[in-house]
Amino acid sequence: MQKICKIKLARASGEITLHFTFYTLHSKSHTLYILHSTLIKNIMKIKTPLNKKDLQKLKPKQIVYLSGTIYTARDAAHKRLVELLENSTEKSKQSSEATSKLPFNLEGAVIYYTGPCPAKPGEVIGSCGPTTSARMDAYTPALLDAGVIAVIGKGSRDESVIKSLKKNKATYFIAIGGCGAIYKNCVTSAEVIAFEDLGAEAIYKLEVKDMPLIVSVECKM
Amino acid sequence: MRENNNNNDKRIINTEKIKSAVYNLLLDIMVNIDANTVRLLEKAYKNEKCQTAKFTLKTILDNDKLAKTDNIAFCQDTGLAVVFLEIGQDVALEGEYIENAVNQGVREAYKDGYFRKSVVDPLTRQNTKDNTPAIIHTKIVEGSSVKVNVSAKGFGSENMSMLFMLPPQSSKGDIIAKVVECVKTAGAKPCPPIVIGVGIGGTMEKASLIAKYALTRDTATPSKCKDIATLEQEMLMAVNKLNIGVHGFGGDCTALAVHIETYPTHIAGLPLAVNINCFATRHGSILL
Numbered sequence: 070m071q072k073i074c075k076i077k078l079a080r081a082s083g084e085i086t087l088h089f090t091f092y093t094l095h096s097k098s099h100t101l102y103i104l105h106s107t108l109i110k111n112i113m114k115i116k117t118p119l120n121k122k123d124l125q126k127l128k129p130k131q132i133v134y135l136s137g138t139i140y141t142a143r144d145a146a147h148k149r150l151v152e153l154l155e156n157s158t159e160k161s162k163q164s165s166e167a168t169s170k171l172p173f174n175l176e177g178a179v180i181y182y183t184g185p186c187p188a189k190p191g192e193v194i195g196s197c198g199p200t201t202s203a204r205m206d207a208y209t210p211a212l213l214d215a216g217v218i219a220v221i222g223k224g225s226r227d228e229s230v231i232k233s234l235k236k237n238k239a240t241y242f243i244a245i246g247g248c249g250a251i252y253k254n255c256v257t258s259a260e261v262i263a264f265e266d267l268g269a270e271a272i273y274k275l276e277v278k279d280m281p282l283i284v285s286v287e288c289k290m
Numbered sequence: 291m292r293e294n295n296n297n298n299d300k301r302i303i304n305t306e307k308i309k310s311a312v313y314n315l316l317l318d319i320m321v322n323i324d325a326n327t328v329r330l331l332e333k334a335y336k337n338e339k340c341q342t343a344k345f346t347l348k349t350i351l352d353n354d355k356l357a358k359t360d361n362i363a364f365c366q367d368t369g370l371a372v373v374f375l376e377i378g379q380d381v382a383l384e385g386e387y388i389e390n391a392v393n394q395g396v397r398e399a400y401k402d403g404y405f406r407k408s409v410v411d412p413l414t415r416q417n418t419k420d421n422t423p424a425i426i427h428t429k430i431v432e433g434s435s436v437k438v439n440v441s442a443k444g445f446g447s448e449n450m451s452m453l454f455m456l457p458p459q460s461s462k463g464d465i466i467a468k469v470v471e472c473v474k475t476a477g478a479k480p481c482p483p484i485v486i487g488v489g490i491g492g493t494m495e496k497a498s499l500i501a502k503y504a505l506t507r508d509t510a511t512p513s514k515c516k517d518i519a520t521l522e523q524e525m526l527m528a529v530n531k532l533n534i535g536v537h538g539f540g541g542d543c544t545a546l547a548v549h550i551e552t553y554p555t556h557i558a559g560l561p562l563a564v565n566i567n568c569f570a571t572r573h574g575s576i577l578l
Contacts, residue, residue, distance in 0.1 A: 224538065245537065247365045281349055
């Protein structure tokens with residue numbers, strides 16, 4: 070095992086920032102641990118299940134590292150999820166079976182907008198950075214009303230989503246677009262749990278560790 | 291003038307070579323983004339004042355290193371393969387039909403590179419499962435070489451592109467205003483800092499085509515025409531005043547570069563196409 074440690078001292082906005090980057094090369098796979106250890110009290114570690122009270126304490130632009138269970142869904146999966154949700158709402162009075170058709174429990178769930186690359190042999194997943202969130206705007210309020218506690222993507226959201234986030238005390242995190250390789254390394258396990266026919270757009274259940282995210286309620290339009 | 295030009299005067303190129311060029315380029319560009327872009331991102335990181343944007347740029351630069359170390363796709367949106375072929379008129383092609391050869395190169399690269407297959411039928415949305423067909427633009431040029439130019443176009447940025455059919459008397463200021471409008475509408479959606487390809491003139495499809503072609507230039511390499519290079523700088527400055535910044539966190543780093551291509555147009559109009567690329571500018575070319 071080879072370990073390289075880079076320490077960089079930079080002065081920005083009058084504060085001193087320390088960046089540690091550890092590259093650890095294992096015999097089989099390469100793992101990169103990025104630790105943006107800063108003197109600014111800006112980075113916070115959070116774990117699923119997320120708590121609405123704690124989420125309310127987060128401020129826009131705050132950097133968090135998320136660990137725990139999250140579910141992937143993008144355009145096609147969103148359409149299906151909302152259709153299932155609408156069906157289940159209509160039928161809920163008659164049977165409890167309808168809701169069980171949802172591929173995962175939406176209550177307290179975290180949804181990540183991504184369509185990953187295929188995993189190389191021996192790997193958990195391929196590149197898996199965020200996709201543009203705005204395309205999910207039409208579906209997001211319904212999912213938030215159904216209990217989804219946080220969504221992760223990139224770019225701005227429309228008014229209806231911002232209102233719904235506030236109403237449901239839910240949060241929108243920005244993942245850093247284009248950084249597929251970084252996010253791939255945060256995923257410790259991945260399993261397709263629904264809509265396998267959609268390929269990259271299937272719903273994956275992911276276990277993540279220290280996924281770098283930025284709290285965003287008011288991303289500039 | 292000879293009427294019966296025979297193939298002895300031609301340079302014979304087997305389309306297998308074009309297939310290999312497409313294959314090798316795709317495997318390379320998906321992992322190694324434009325080197326000039328990386329330099330500009332490093333510079334932006336150094337100058338960035340907003341802590342959130344600085345963190346974002348640091349993560350982007352780490353992602354670049356990691357993609358190279360692990361030899362994996364920089365971004366999961368490995369895009370649509372856009373292939374510009376410039377075929378010398380003194381070349382005689384042999385072998386498989388050229389479009390099939392290009393598509394075979396794409397098919398094999400997306401499989402062997404473990405890249406995402408993102409191509410679907412536009413109406414049924416059925417995935418073709420091998421990322422084909424590629425978008426192929428063929429041009430016959432002078433000479434006896436073949437230039438294979440490949441880009442991987444992600445759609446987060448492609449979706450934010452626009453076409454304007456401006457009135458003929460539009461000034462440079464009007465053109466700049468339209469480009470600014472397009473970038474403003476795009477906001478944080480196309481993963482800024484972006485690279486902007488601008489096509490001015492021609493017809494509606496010509497403007498779009500040259501805007502796309504402009505993006506295959508190495509990032510921030512100015513136009514060879516001095517006036518156009520000046521306009522590129524003016525546009526870049528105007529766009530960077532929008533305060534969108536890195537990923538929408540504000541600041542003056544909204545775009546890394548503007549590339550303009552022009553073509554003569556009709557007295558009655560002025561087509562203007564704006565094609566946006568995210569910072570993951572993936573393109574490369576091989577001369578055969």
